[in-house]
Amino acid sequence: MTPSIDNLRCQTQQTSSSAKPIPIRHVTEGSAISDSVHVQRTEELLRLPHGKVTKVCCIGAGYVGGPTSAVMANKNPDLQVTVVDLSIKRIEAWKSDQLPIYEPGLLDAVKLARDGDGGRKPNLFFSTDVDTAVREAELILVSVNTPTKITGTGAGRASELSYFESAVRTIAEVATTDKIIVEKSTVPCRTAENMREILSAIGHPGVNFEILSNPEFLAEGTAIPDLMEPDRILIGSLNTAAGLSAAAALADVYAAWVPRENIITMNTFSSELAKLAANALLAQRISSINALSAVCEATGADIEEVSYAVGLDTRIGRKMLKASVGFGGSCFKKDVLSLAYISETLHLPEVAAYWRSVVDINEYQKDRFTKRIIQCLFNSLKNKKIAILGFAYKKDTGDTRESAAITVVESLVAEDAKLSIYDPRVEEEQVWSDLKQTHIGLPKMKENVTLCSSVYDACADSHAVIILTEWDDTSSGMPRMDWAHVASVMRRPMFVFDGRNVVDKSKLEDLGFRVECIGKPGSASFRERGSVPSGRKSSQEGSPV
Numbered sequence: 001m002t003p004s005i006d007n008l009r010c011q012t013q014q015t016s017s018s019a020k021p022i023p024i025r026h027v028t029e030g031s032a033i034s035d036s037v038h039v040q041r042t043e044e045l046l047r048l049p050h051g052k053v054t055k056v057c058c059i060g061a062g063y064v065g066g067p068t069s070a071v072m073a074n075k076n077p078d079l080q081v082t083v084v085d086l087s088i089k090r091i092e093a094w095k096s097d098q099l100p101i102y103e104p105g106l107l108d109a110v111k112l113a114r115d116g117d118g119g120r121k122p123n124l125f126f127s128t129d130v131d132t133a134v135r136e137a138e139l140i141l142v143s144v145n146t147p148t149k150i151t152g153t154g155a156g157r158a159s160e161l162s163y164f165e166s167a168v169r170t171i172a173e174v175a176t177t178d179k180i181i182v183e184k185s186t187v188p189c190r191t192a193e194n195m196r197e198i199l200s201a202i203g204h205p206g207v208n209f210e211i212l213s214n215p216e217f218l219a220e221g222t223a224i225p226d227l228m229e230p231d232r233i234l235i236g237s238l239n240t241a242a243g244l245s246a247a248a249a250l251a252d253v254y255a256a257w258v259p260r261e262n263i264i265t266m267n268t269f270s271s272e273l274a275k276l277a278a279n280a281l282l283a284q285r286i287s288s289i290n291a292l293s294a295v296c297e298a299t300g301a302d303i304e305e306v307s308y309a310v311g312l313d314t315r316i317g318r319k320m321l322k323a324s325v326g327f328g329g330s331c332f333k334k335d336v337l338s339l340a341y342i343s344e345t346l347h348l349p350e351v352a353a354y355w356r357s358v359v360d361i362n363e364y365q366k367d368r369f370t371k372r373i374i375q376c377l378f379n380s381l382k383n384k385k386i387a388i389l390g391f392a393y394k395k396d397t398g399d400t401r402e403s404a405a406i407t408v409v410e411s412l413v414a415e416d417a418k419l420s421i422y423d424p425r426v427e428e429e430q431v432w433s434d435l436k437q438t439h440i441g442l443p444k445m446k447e448n449v450t451l452c453s454s455v456y457d458a459c460a461d462s463h464a465v466i467i468l469t470e471w472d473d474t475s476s477g478m479p480r481m482d483w484a485h486v487a488s489v490m491r492r493p494m495f496v497f498d499g500r501n502v503v504d505k506s507k508l509e510d511l512g513f514r515v516e517c518i519g520k521p522g523s524a525s526f527r528e529r530g531s532v533p534s535g536r537k538s539s540q541e542g543s544p545v
């Protein structure tokens, strides 16, 4: 029988000790297999309704686990939240004021809950003792990494679920009381079903586990506002009394700060797939605008104007339509490829090809940008000094995972260019670690790359400046830089390749720069306009522009 919404509300009320039912905006029937398996246990579980959660354990102290737990603890002063990780270094950093990740507003959020304030008791803890935290918690958020597999079946496409499975096995092995396990990590559709099988095979007899899908939608750089005011909280559960009861318990935790109407529930598989779908659609928008940027460059149209015009259509909207050197980050490529791989395994090759093309266009965009640089610099980069401004995959984060900068740097060093990299947030160690993993290898990278602590040092004596991250929060942020000073220290002709469309092109052209932006006509007509200043050859000569 397909349960009606009212039926489900009723079940939720009966089985949850929380007073208020969770509003159910959309509920569909779970898979026949999972429901029938669960139905056999429903009666037993009905006697063990999930009450109010008092202790939460978050496995994985990364970009999701840390900020999510901090906000959850902040907003629920009576809840004890313990974040655990296998990495001692990471946990020690979370206990200090030098947090392991940079995120605006994060330190304040962590400190308030971790250290307490006035009458407020500390309720956020960080530990490497995974077993104890798991054993004590009623609700466990699994926020471990699920990167793309690098070897074996599905390498380069499928999600690597070993960290996730290992966390679930730990829970099964150490739990002696019932647990609600929450998939916070992004996982392929039907992962909950597989984990259920592991739990029932190795869990202690009499211990009940309920698995919920509760994907995270925060974006780095805006994690705190995203968590404070999420567009929606999505909870996937089985359509059983126990499943809905667990969903209600989790919803109660979020309801401390998220309006109930923004907390939606649905079946587990829909929720798992919705996360992949959201990232695929967001990435698809960027690839669409980037594909159009190539058309703009070939025709003289301006991508910013095109983006603005189409974005005014309320059906399209203006967000995620900024043309760039290509999207980066740990999620988009991984999740789109995961969706493509799932489609492939479901014998849907056309669907798989469609989603793969989103990633293909992204690779094409990075390649196109690099080729344009080489071409503009007269097809030879050998020993030319080039400034790279920005190494993070976006502003307001020190994260470099899948950053377009890594690909661009690799291609330029392959041409024997000498690069000076500046990024205000990325640690030096991280840059070398990323460059080490390229085909070029570390020795050659060390020979050709210098890391600079100031934007002006990076630009000194360079033939070209390449903007790869849209930093704008500091006085040295790219749009606010003193470009006249930069002009005074660069070689002639001076090139700026703006991979983020952040500079004022005409202002820079007035200063004598040749500017190449994404999806805009370049300064190719410069010579016709006769405005190339007969500048100096190096920083050592002449007066500032």
Ligand SMILES: NC(=O)c1ccc[n+]([C@@H]2O[C@H](COP(=O)([O-])OP(=O)(O)OC[C@H]3O[C@@H](n4cnc5c(N)ncnc54)[C@H](O)[C@@H]3O)[C@@H](O)[C@H]2O)c1
Pocket (backbone or CB within 6 Å): 059, 060, 061, 062, 063, 064, 065, 084, 085, 086, 087, 090, 130, 143, 144, 145, 146, 163, 164, 166, 167, 184, 185, 186, 187, 216, 217, 218, 219, 220, 330, 331
């Ligand atoms: N980064 C984001 O902005 C973002 C946003 C939404 C969703 N996600 C998803 O959330 C998940 C986590 O992403 P992240 O960026 O926080 O990853 P991360 O690599 O920053 O953090 C994961 C942490 O989990 C720890 N870990 C791994 N296995 C463990 C285990 N068995 N026990 C204890 N700790 C373990 C690792 O040591 C690491 O510190 C991924 O599935 C990702 O796709 C990420």
Ligand SMILES: O=c1ccn([C@@H]2O[C@H](COP(=O)(O)OP(=O)(O)O[C@H]3O[C@H](CO)[C@@H](O)[C@H](O)[C@H]3O)[C@@H](O)[C@H]2O)c(=O)[nH]1
Pocket (backbone or CB within 6 Å): 186, 216, 217, 218, 219, 220, 221, 279, 282, 286, 319, 320, 321, 322, 323, 324, 325, 326, 327, 328, 329, 330, 331, 332, 393, 394, 395
């Ligand atoms: O119009 C745009 C918007 C973004 N980007 C680039 O796209 C990448 C991703 O940006 P963004 O989505 O802002 O950051 P992420 O932190 O990767 O967040 C995405 O991935 C997360 C992990 O799954 C999801 O939770 C978020 O909802 C989703 O936005 C970055 O390189 C951006 O520079 C563009 O090129 N143009």
